Amino acid sequence: MSIFSGLGALGRGLFTDNKGPWGQAPGGSGDEPPEPPSGGQGPWGEPAPKRRRRAEQPAGGNISSLDEWLQRSKQRLGGGGGGSGFPTQPSANLIKYAMLGVVLLWLLFTSFHRIAPGERGVVTQFGRYNRTVESGIAITLPWPIQSVQKVDVENIREINLGSASEETLMLTGDQNIIDIAYQVRWNIRDPEQYLFELAQPEETIRQVAESAMRQTIANVSLQGAMGAQRGVIEGVVAQEMQQTLDAYQAGVDIQGVAIRQADPPAAVNDAFKEVTAAQQEAESYVNQATAYALQLRQKAQGEAGAFDRIYEQYKLAPDVTKRRMYYETMERVLQGVDKTILEAPGVNSYLPLNELKRPAPRNPQ
Amino acid sequence: MTDFVRRHPMMSGVLALFLLFLATSAFAIVPETRQGIVVRFGKPVRIINPYKAGQPFGSVGAGIAWRIPLAENIVWLDKRVRDIDMERQQVLSTDQLRLEVDAFARYRIVNPRRMYIAARTEERVESALRPILGSQLRNELGKRPFASLLSPEREGVMDNIQAGLNRVARQYGVEIVDVRIKKADLPDGTPLQSAYNRMVTARQQEARSIRAEGAKRAQIIRADADAEAARTYAASFGKDAEFYEFYRAMQSYQTTFLGDGNEKPASTTVILSPENDYLKEFSGR
Numbered sequence: 045m046s047i048f049s050g051l052g053a054l055g056r057g058l059f060t061d062n063k064g065p066w067g068q069a070p071g072g073s074g075d076e077p078p079e080p081p082s083g084g085q086g087p088w089g090e091p092a093p094k095r096r097r098r099a100e101q102p103a104g105g106n107i108s109s110l111d112e113w114l115q116r117s118k119q120r121l122g123g124g125g126g127g128s129g130f131p132t133q134p135s136a137n138l139i140k141y142a143m144l145g146v147v148l149l150w151l152l153f154t155s156f157h158r159i160a161p162g163e164r165g166v167v168t169q170f171g172r173y174n175r176t177v178e179s180g181i182a183i184t185l186p187w188p189i190q191s192v193q194k195v196d197v198e199n200i201r202e203i204n205l206g207s208a209s210e211e212t213l214m215l216t217g218d219q220n221i222i223d224i225a226y227q228v229r230w231n232i233r234d235p236e237q238y239l240f241e242l243a244q245p246e247e248t249i250r251q252v253a254e255s256a257m258r259q260t261i262a263n264v265s266l267q268g269a270m271g272a273q274r275g276v277i278e279g280v281v282a283q284e285m286q287q288t289l290d291a292y293q294a295g296v297d298i299q300g301v302a303i304r305q306a307d308p309p310a311a312v313n314d315a316f317k318e319v320t321a322a323q324q325e326a327e328s329y330v331n332q333a334t335a336y337a338l339q340l341r342q343k344a345q346g347e348a349g350a351f352d353r354i355y356e357q358y359k360l361a362p363d364v365t366k367r368r369m370y371y372e373t374m375e376r377v378l379q380g381v382d383k384t385i386l387e388a389p390g391v392n393s394y395l396p397l398n399e400l401k402r403p404a405p406r407n408p409q
Numbered sequence: 410m411t412d413f414v415r416r417h418p419m420m421s422g423v424l425a426l427f428l429l430f431l432a433t434s435a436f437a438i439v440p441e442t443r444q445g446i447v448v449r450f451g452k453p454v455r456i457i458n459p460y461k462a463g464q465p466f467g468s469v470g471a472g473i474a475w476r477i478p479l480a481e482n483i484v485w486l487d488k489r490v491r492d493i494d495m496e497r498q499q500v501l502s503t504d505q506l507r508l509e510v511d512a513f514a515r516y517r518i519v520n521p522r523r524m525y526i527a528a529r530t531e532e533r534v535e536s537a538l539r540p541i542l543g544s545q546l547r548n549e550l551g552k553r554p555f556a557s558l559l560s561p562e563r564e565g566v567m568d569n570i571q572a573g574l575n576r577v578a579r580q581y582g583v584e585i586v587d588v589r590i591k592k593a594d595l596p597d598g599t600p601l602q603s604a605y606n607r608m609v610t611a612r613q614q615e616a617r618s619i620r621a622e623g624a625k626r627a628q629i630i631r632a633d634a635d636a637e638a639a640r641t642y643a644a645s646f647g648k649d650a651e652f653y654e655f656y657r658a659m660q661s662y663q664t665t666f667l668g669d670g671n672e673k674p675a676s677t678t679v680i681l682s683p684e685n686d687y688l689k690e691f692s693g694r
Contacts, residue, residue, distance in 0.1 A: 168471075172441065173467035214594075215594065219555075251492070252589070254591045255513075291587065293490075308608070312609050319616045322615070326623020326624070329623040329626070333626070336630075341638060341641075344637070355648060370687075378687075380666070381677040383680075385682075
C-alpha cells in the first residue's frame with residue numbers, strides 16, 4: 045500500500061510545479077515564492093517542490109519550459125556532470141517507483157492465476173510441461189518463466205454431425221442407404237494430452253466419429269439402424285471412438301453418442317410409408333376376422349346351448365313335447381299369413397294363382 | 410566499467426543491445442508440442458525435443474535449448490499427431506461396382522532429421538503422402554467384392570493400407586498412426602439411383618407380403634372359428650339326430666314365414682290341403 049501512496053505523492057509533486065506554459069509564473073521569481081495552493085508534501089514529509097524550486101532559481105530569468113526540461117535531462121543523463129550538481133530527486137524517484145510498479149504488476153498478473161471450478165491449469169516452464177494445477181488460485185513463477193494454460197475439463201462439449209436440412213447418407217450392411225444425424229458428447233479427461241498430443245483435437249474427434257459411425261452402420265441392416273438396434277449402435281460407436289482416441293492419446297472421454305435421426309432417404313420415403321400402410325391394412329384384416337370368429341363362436345354356443353336345454357326337456361316326454369312344439373310353431377307361422385284351405389281334391393288347377401300371390405291391397409293392373 | 414559507460418554512452422548502448430541480441434538468439438524456448446532441428450549453415454546438426462514413444466510430458470526435451478547465434482538456426486516441426494485428409498477417391502470393386510471413399514490418416518514425425526532432408530515442412534509431407542494413401546486405398550479395396558468394401562475393417566484391409574502407406578512414410582521420417590475410412594458412398598447418378606430403385610422395390614415387395622400375410626392370418630382365424638362352431642353344433646345336435654331334424658325344421662318354418670326379427674319376410678299365402686297333418690283334427694274324424 046505504501047508504494048501507491050508514494051507514487052501518488054510523486055504525481056502530486058510533478059503537477060504542483062506551479063509554472064505557466066511559458067515558463068515560470070510571474071510571482072515565482074521573488075525570494076520568497078508563495079506557497080502553491082495545492083502544495084503537496086513529499087513522500088517523507090519534505091516539502092519537495094519547494095526545494096526543487098530553490099534549486100532551479102539560479103537559472104532565473106524568463107526561461108521556457110522546454111529549455112528547463114532539456115537542462116534537467118542533461119543533468120540526469122550526465123550524472124550531474126554540469127550545472128548546479130543537485131540531483132533532481134523526484135524524477136529519479138519517479139523512474140524507480142514506476143519500474144517497481146511495473147515489476148509488481150507483472151508479478152501480480154503473471155504469477156497468480158485464477159483457475160475456475162471445472163478447469164485445470166497446465167503449467168509449462170519455458171515450454172516444458174511442469175505440472176497441472178487444480179481449480180482455485182494457482183501461484184507460479186512469473187512469465188516468461190512459467191505460464192499457465194487453462195483447460196475446461198468438466199464442460200461437456202457437443203459435436204453435431206448431419207442435420208435435418210441436409211441428408212447425410214450412409215450405406216448399411218444390407219447395401220441400403222440411410223439418412224442419419226447424430227451427436228457426440230465429449231469432454232477432456234487429460235488436459236496435458238489434450239494440449240500436447242493432437243494437432244487438431246476437435247477435428248480429430250469429428251473425423252473419428254464419422255469413421256466409427258460409418259463402420260458400425262455398415263454392419264447392421266437398414267431396419268436395425270432405423271429402429272431396434274439404435275441403442276446398440278450408439279454404444280458401439282462410442283466404444284469404438286474411445287478406443288481410437290485412446291490410441292491417439294487424445295486425452296478425451298466420449299460421454300455418449302446419440303442418434304438424432306435415422307430415416308430412409310427422401311427419395312424412397314414413399315415406399316417406406318407404403319410398408320407402414322400395408323402393416324396397418326394387414327392388421328385390419330386380422331381384426332375383422334377376429335371379430336367374425338368371436339361372433340360365430342358365440343352364435344354356435346348360443347344355438348347349441350338352446351338346443352341342449354330344450355332337448356333335456358324333450359327327453360322327459362318326447363311325444364308330448366314334440367306335438368306341443370309343432371302346434372306352437374304352426375300357430376305362430378300360420379297366424380300371420382293368408383290361408384286357403386281346399387276341401388276337394390283336384391281343384392288346384394282352377395285356382396287363380398296370380399291373385400292368390402298378389403292379394404287385396406294391390407291394384408290389379 | 411562504469412567509467413567506460415560514462416565516457417562512451419552511445420557505444421555502450423549499442424554494445425549492450427548487441428549482447429542482448431546474442432543472448433536471446435542463443436536460447437530458444439521449446440514447447441512440448443514441437444521438435445526442432447538445429448541447422449548449421451544449411452546442414453542439420455542436432456535435434457531438440459525429438460519424439461520418443463511413451464515418454465511422459467515434462468521429462469527431458471522441451472524447455473530451453475541453445476544454439477550458436479548467427480551460425481545456427483532452428484527449424485521447428487510438429488511433435489503432435491497430425492492429419493492427412495484425403496480427397497474423395499472412386500474405388501472399383503471386383504464385381505465392377507463403384508464406391509466413393511473418403512479416408513484420413515494420422516501421422517507423427519518420428520525422425521525429424523530425415524523428414525527435414527526429405528520434405529522440410531509438414532505440408533510437403535502431407536501432399537506427398539496424400540496420393541499414396543489414395544492409391545493404396547484403391548489397390549486394396551479394388552481386390553475385393555463390393556459387399557466386403559462396406560466394412561473393410563473386418564478383414565484387416567485397413568491394416569494392409571496402413572502398412573503400405575507406412576513403407577513410404579518411413580522414407581519421409583514419419584509414422585502412420587492410423588488410417589480410417591470416413592465415408593463410403595455410392596457415386597451420384599446411376600449407382601445411387603439404382604440403389605434407390607432396389608430399396609423401393611424391396612419395400613413394395615415387403616408391403617405386398619405383409620398384406621398377404623395379414624390376409625392369410627385372417628383366413629385362418631375365420632376357418633378356425635367355423636371349425637369350432639361346427640364342432641360345437643355337432644357335439645350338441647348329434648345327441649339326437651331325429652329331434653334335431655324336427656327342432657331345426659320348426660325354427661326354419663318360423664324364420665321363413667315370420668322372419669328372424671331383423672327383417673319382415675315377403676307376405677305369404679299358404680294353401681293347405683285338408684290332408685295336411687296340421688289339419689288332421691279339422692275334419693273331425
